[in-house]
Each structure stands twice: as structure tokens, then as C-alpha cells.
Amino acid sequence: MSDYLVSIEHERLSFFTPAGEVKALNDVTFHIKEGEVLGIVGESGSGKSVTAYSLMGLTAHPGKLLGGTLDFNGHRINDMTEKEMRKIRGKEVSIIFQDPMTSLNPVYTIGNQIREVLKLHTDKSKAEIQARAVELLELVGINEPQKRLKQYPHELSGGMRQRIMIAIALACEPKLLIADEPTTALDVTIQAQILELMMELKDKLGMAIMMITHDLGVVASMCDHIAVMYAGNIVEYGTTDDIFYRPKHEYTKGLIRSIPRMDSKEHERLVPIEGTPVDMLNPPKGCPFASRCDKCMKICLREKAPVMHFSDVHYSSCWMNQKAELEGGNK
Amino acid sequence: MAKYIAKRLGMAVVTIWLVATLTFFLMNLVPGGPFLSEKAVSPKALEALEAKYGLDKPLHEQYITYMKDALHGDFGDSLKQRGRTVSSIITSKFPVSAKIGGLAVLVAFFVGVPLGCVSALHRGKVTDNIIIVIATCGIAVPSFVICTLLMYTLGVKLGWLPTLGLGTWKHYIMPIIALAFYPTAYITRLMRSSMLDVLGQDYMRTSKAKGLSQFVCLFKHALRNAILPVVTYLGPLLAYTVSGSFIVEKIFSIPGLGREFISSITNRDYTVIMGTTIFLATLMVLMNVVVDIVYKLVDPRIKLK
Numbered sequence: 294m295s296d297y298l299v300s301i302e303h304e305r306l307s308f309f310t311p312a313g314e315v316k317a318l319n320d321v322t323f324h325i326k327e328g329e330v331l332g333i334v335g336e337s338g339s340g341k342s343v344t345a346y347s348l349m350g351l352t353a354h355p356g357k358l359l360g361g362t363l364d365f366n367g368h369r370i371n372d373m374t375e376k377e378m379r380k381i382r383g384k385e386v387s388i389i390f391q392d393p394m395t396s397l398n399p400v401y402t403i404g405n406q407i408r409e410v411l412k413l414h415t416d417k418s419k420a421e422i423q424a425r426a427v428e429l430l431e432l433v434g435i436n437e438p439q440k441r442l443k444q445y446p447h448e449l450s451g452g453m454r455q456r457i458m459i460a461i462a463l464a465c466e467p468k469l470l471i472a473d474e475p476t477t478a479l480d481v482t483i484q485a486q487i488l489e490l491m492m493e494l495k496d497k498l499g500m501a502i503m504m505i506t507h508d509l510g511v512v513a514s515m516c517d518h519i520a521v522m523y524a525g526n527i528v529e530y531g532t533t534d535d536i537f538y539r540p541k542h543e544y545t546k547g548l549i550r551s552i553p554r555m556d557s558k559e560h561e562r563l564v565p566i567e568g569t570p571v572d573m574l575n576p577p578k579g580c581p582f583a584s585r586c587d588k589c590m591k592i593c594l595r596e597k598a599p600v601m602h603f604s605d606v607h608y609s610s611c612w613m614n615q616k617a618e619l620e621g622g623n624k
Numbered sequence: 625m626a627k628y629i630a631k632r633l634g635m636a637v638v639t640i641w642l643v644a645t646l647t648f649f650l651m652n653l654v655p656g657g658p659f660l661s662e663k664a665v666s667p668k669a670l671e672a673l674e675a676k677y678g679l680d681k682p683l684h685e686q687y688i689t690y691m692k693d694a695l696h697g698d699f700g701d702s703l704k705q706r707g708r709t710v711s712s713i714i715t716s717k718f719p720v721s722a723k724i725g726g727l728a729v730l731v732a733f734f735v736g737v738p739l740g741c742v743s744a745l746h747r748g749k750v751t752d753n754i755i756i757v758i759a760t761c762g763i764a765v766p767s768f769v770i771c772t773l774l775m776y777t778l779g780v781k782l783g784w785l786p787t788l789g790l791g792t793w794k795h796y797i798m799p800i801i802a803l804a805f806y807p808t809a810y811i812t813r814l815m816r817s818s819m820l821d822v823l824g825q826d827y828m829r830t831s832k833a834k835g836l837s838q839f840v841c842l843f844k845h846a847l848r849n850a851i852l853p854v855v856t857y858l859g860p861l862l863a864y865t866v867s868g869s870f871i872v873e874k875i876f877s878i879p880g881l882g883r884e885f886i887s888s889i890t891n892r893d894y895t896v897i898m899g900t901t902i903f904l905a906t907l908m909v910l911m912n913v914v915v916d917i918v919y920k921l922v923d924p925r926i927k928l929k
Contacts (some may be wrong), residue, residue: 351832382835395826399925400848410834445924461834 297364298468298501299325299348304361306340306347315573317343317356319525325518327468330495330502332512332533334548335522338570341505344522345471348503349386350378366468384414387462391474393454397446403457404442410464429460432497434490452483456490463494470495471503476511488515509552513537518606521545524571524581531607541601541609544582580612588613628928629913636909643905644694644898648687651897658703658892677703679894690898699902700895704888710899713884718903721868721880724796728803729858729865736808737854740815741842747820755812762809771802771875788877799876803869807861814853822850852923859915863908867900 306318363370390396430438433456476484519536521529529542550564568585583593598610674680699710743755779787831845868882888896
């Protein structure tokens with residue numbers, strides 16, 4: 294157990310809104326080893342970001358952790374006070390957000406915002422902090438770092454700002470970097486650059502990355518393991534190869550069918566997943582994906598499928614697997 | 625920057641000229657005149673008076689004469705307060721109003737901003753509700769009601785504060801509270817909504833994710849962004865408030881400019897109307913330039929062109 298950097302077990306989290314309880318996370322379990330890249334994929338509202346924020350103790354107001362344990366780098370996150378959390382945020386675990394255009398404070402210089410983290414978490418002198426800030430900007434591939442430090446966010450492009458965000462996140466060499474859709478708001482060419490930079494820095498600094506995205510292309514190229522989330526559940530977990538070549542959950546299969554492929558024939562149509570995401574205020578009793586699944590059976594509507602392991606790291610919860618197993622056993 | 629200020633001041637001159645011109649003609653359109661209200665003025669005397677002040681000449685001639693004199697800094701004599709020039713009225717009355725008004729704006733700023741922040745941070749809780757109710761009252765209740773209530777409670781019933789005039793520092797308390805009431809309430813509401821907006825911004829999430837304490841998040845990252853709408857409001861507010869309030873000055877018997885302003889209109893004291901209006905317009909325009917410059921200092925994204 295302890296060889297995991299991140300270990301989330303049976304996490305349940307709800308938002309208590311005026312309309313009722315929104316069950317954002319239902320029994321989420323996964324682990325990340327040091328230096329590993331875990332991709333979390335799923336559509337909007339599936340609980341990807343909520344999982345990440347809860348790990349940093351940043352769950353937004355009406356949200357409440359209802360059960361499960363969250364361990365990170367020897368800390369039991371559940372039991373930590375806000376004051377203790379502040380010591381590890383930005384130091385042992387950092388996050389970069391989706392929209393670099395709005396993630397930096399517009400009224401302070403880049404330098405101010407980088408130095409701020411260093412001042413908070415290290416005992417470095419002023420000169421050392423300045424030197425480190427320059428070094429960080431060089432690390433994330435920003436030219437003329439001295440000049441950039443004096444500039445304001447609005448004077449830089451989106452790609453540059455995301456590099457700055459990465460520099461801020463990496464300032465104290467965290468053990469874990471959470472990337473919450475880091476490329477969604479960027480141009481495609483810039484996206485590739487940013488992803489490349491993240492992988493390069495991961496190799497250089499040896500941190501683990503939790504990559505939250507809805508872009509399967511991103512996870513395919515970067516991640517060691519992938520967790521597929523749907524309606525607050527991890528419906529399938531496995532290595533990147535497992536997910537792409539041996540998907541076991543109907544939702545994962547649907548996702549993979551819905552992305553364009555290099556080897557597809559001309560005029561071949563993409564297959565979208567029909568329907569809309571489930572209403573999290575009134576989640577269905579059975580499998581959350583049942584209403585959109587074209588292989589839906591009676592039992593799917595009644596009961597949640599048990600988790601079935603296909604290998605040490607590959608597991609999924611789908612009744613289709615149960616059925617296949619039974620049929621296989623009968624033969 | 626210097627170029628910008630020069631440009632703005634040039635525009636200010638045009639604005640003030642427009643205000644002066646409009647006021648001059650509108651004022652003369654209103655029926656009545658400075659000497660009509662007094663009883664038993666013989667037609668002969670009236671003619672003599674009008675001739676003395678040049679009111680018998682055609683309007684455009686009066687306008688040209690007034691503008692020429694004004695450009696030379698001569699705003700004429702009061703038509704009603706015999707023997708006093710408009711300039712001397714403004715220079716003697718303005719400091720009184722400015723002192724009370726300036727203090728009231730300070731109070732409004734230093735009470736309204738923290739109240740708005742507290743309210744935003746406790747959104748939806750009891751503290752927030754209490755502040756919102758008080759602020760709404762502050763906006764809805766007219767100042768003469770507040771003046772009277774203050775006088776009745778603090779002055780008459782409790783006997784803590786003197787009710788009339790401006791003798792000691794104690795005399796200043798009630799007028800300042802009365803003047804500050806509305807702007808405090810307004811700033812509180814302004815600050816609350818802009819703070820709520822800022823607290824929901826992505827960079828606030830970033831500052832939290834850095835591990836900064838709530839205090840630093842709030843005072844360093846949120847406040848500077850959230851205060852911008854208040855700065856905008858502060859300019860015109862300052863201009864209005866330092867130039868005096870008719871109601872507050874009347875009720876507390878304060879010899880300020882606000883009273884002069886209103887009574888000159890009811891008296892058709894043309895020269896005083898012109899003088900005080902031009903003075904207020906100048907103040908207003910200057911304050912707006914100052915606000916723009918402060919704006920630029922607070923938010924580097926703003927470009928002064």
C-alpha cells in the first residue's frame with residue numbers, strides 16, 4: 294500500500310445544493326505510483342476534476358467528502374486541517390488549470406506570481422528566489438526570462454501563460470502534478486508543445502502526473518494508466534494498451550469508437566454515444582450508463598455491476614463481462 | 625501619461641464650456657428673474673436694477689459678456705447677496721462643505737469596503753443577510769429622514785451631540801454620518817457583488833492551490849481586482865459630496881456650498897447659479913481624470929489613450 298504516492302479508496306463526495314444532494318463521486322478507487330502518469334478521462338460532469346480538487350483539499354463550497362480515504366505522500370488528506378493542507382499545496386502537490394487566460398491574476402506581474410510560491414514554501418533569500426524564477430522560466434522554455442518576469446499576464450499569449458502556470462506549479466518540485474485539462478483552451482499546435490513539455494519535465498524531475506482530460510488522444514500518447522470515469526464512478530481502469538486495445542466497458546468502447554482513426558476507410562462515419570449524461574441529482578439505481586448503452590440488459594437497470602478484474606491492473610464493472618464469463622463457463 | 629493628462633484636460637475645458645452654455649440658456653428660459661420675487665419694486669427701480677447688472681441687453685450679448693468675464697476669472701457679483709462676488713461665496717463656503725464631504729467619503733470608503741468584503745465572504749449566512757438589509761435601508765432611506773432620526777436620537781434624546789452649527793469636532797459627527805450613509809451602503813453593495821465575482825475567478829483558485837493563506841488570497845489577490853468598481857464610483861461621489869448637500873446643510877444649519885447652490889436657483893441668482901454649476905462641473909471632470917489615473921495604477925491592463 295505504502296509504495297503508492299496517491300492512494301484513493303472508496304471516495305464518496307456529494308455537493309449539497311438547494312435542489313438536493315448531487316452525488317459527484319460514488320466509490321472512486323485508484324492509485325498512482327511515484328513518477329507514473331495516470332490519465333483520467335470522462336465527459337463533463339463525470340467527476341474528474343472533483344476527484345483532483347478533493348485530493349488538494351480544494352473541494353468547492355457545498356461539496357462534502359462523505360466516505361473513503363485519501364492518502365498522498367504519507368499524508369492522510371481526510372484528517373488534515375486547512376492549515377496543514379496549505380503546507381503541501383503548491384509544494385508537494387501542484388495543479389495547472391484548463392484556462393491559462395484566466396488562471397493568472399491580471400494585476401500582478403509574472404515574476405510576482407512565481408516568487409510568491411517560492412517565498413511561501415522555501416527559505417531562499419531574495420536573490421536566490423529571483424534566480425530560481427529565471428531558472429524556472431528557462432525550464433518551461435520561455436525566452437528572455439528576465440523581461441517576462443516584469444510583464445503582466447495580459448502581455449503574453451495563451452501558450453506562454455500555460456507555460457508560466459507550469460513554472461509556478463513546478464517551482465517547489467512537487468511529487469505530483471495535477472493537470473486539469475491543461476490543453477483544452479489552447480490551439481492544437483500549442484497543445485502538442487505543452488504536452489511535450491510536460492512529459493519532458495516529468496522525465497527531468499521525476500514527478501507523477503494526474504492528467505485529467507476528455508481528449509483520448511492526449512492520454513494515449515502520455516499516460517501509463519487510464520481511469521475512465523462516468524457519472525462519478527470509475528467504470529474501467531487499466532494500462533493504456535488495455536483501454537485502447539482491450540476495452541471491457543461499453544462506455545469505454547463507445548468512447549473509442551467515437552474518435553477518428555488514422556486507418557479508417559474513406560466515408561466511414563464516427564459513431565457518437567447517443568443520449569445525454571445522467572442527472573446526478575437522481576442517479577439511476579443500476580449501471581449509470583445503462584440508459585445510453587446499446588447493449589443494455591434488464592439487470593443493468595436494476596443493479597450496479599460488480600468490479601471484475603482482467604489482470605492485476607485492468608478492471609471494469611460491466612454486466613456484459615459477467616455475461617460473457619457465464620456464457621464462456623457454460624460451454 | 626503626460627500626453628494623456630493634457631488631452632483629458634483639453635477635453636475637460638470643452639465639457640465645462642458646454643455645461644456653462646447649457647446652464648446659461650436653460651436658466652434664462654425659466655420664467656421669473658432675480659428681482660421679481662420681491663414685493664413692491666417699482667418698474668423704474670426694476671429697470672435700473674436690470675440695467676445695472678446688464679440684464680436688459682439681449683441674451684446673446686449677456687452670454688458673450690459673461691463668458692468673456694469668466695475667462696478672465698471674473699464670475700460677477702451675486703444678484704441677491706448685495707456686495708458679495710460669486711468667487712468670494714465659493715471660496716468661503718466650499719471649504720466647509722469640502723471638509724465634511726471629504727470626511728464622509730473617507731468614512732464611506734473605509735466602512736463600505738470591509739463590510740462588502742465580509743458580506744461576500746459570508747455569502748448566504750446571517751452576517752451577509754444583516755449587512756444586506758442595512759445596506760438596502762441605507763440606499764432606500766432619504767437623507768432628511770436619516771438627519772432627523774440622528775438629531776432626535778443622538779441629539780435630543782441622548783443629548784450626546786450638538787444638533788446645529790459647526791463649533792467643535794462633535795458638531796461634525798452627525799452631518800458626516802448623514803452624508804456617509806448612502807455612499808457607505810452603495811459601496812458595500814458594489815464591493816459585495818464585485819468581490820463575489822472575483823472570488824469565483826480562476827486566479828483565486830490558483831492562489832489557493834499555491835498554498836497561500838486565506839488572508840493573502842483575499843488581501844493580495846482578490847481586493848485589488850474587486851476594488852475597481854468602487855474606484856469608478858468614488859470619483860463622481862467625491863465631487864458631489866465635497867460640493868455640499870443642500871439637505872444636510874440646511875437641517876444642521878451648516879454654512880456650506882450645497883445650500884448656496886439650491887437657494888441660488890430658487891432665488892434666480894443668475895451669477896451664483898453659473899458660478900456654482902461651473903465649479904461643480906470642473907470638480908466632476910477633474911475627479912474623473914483622477915479616477916482614470918488611479919484605475920491605471922490598480923489595473924495594468926488598462927491603457928490610457
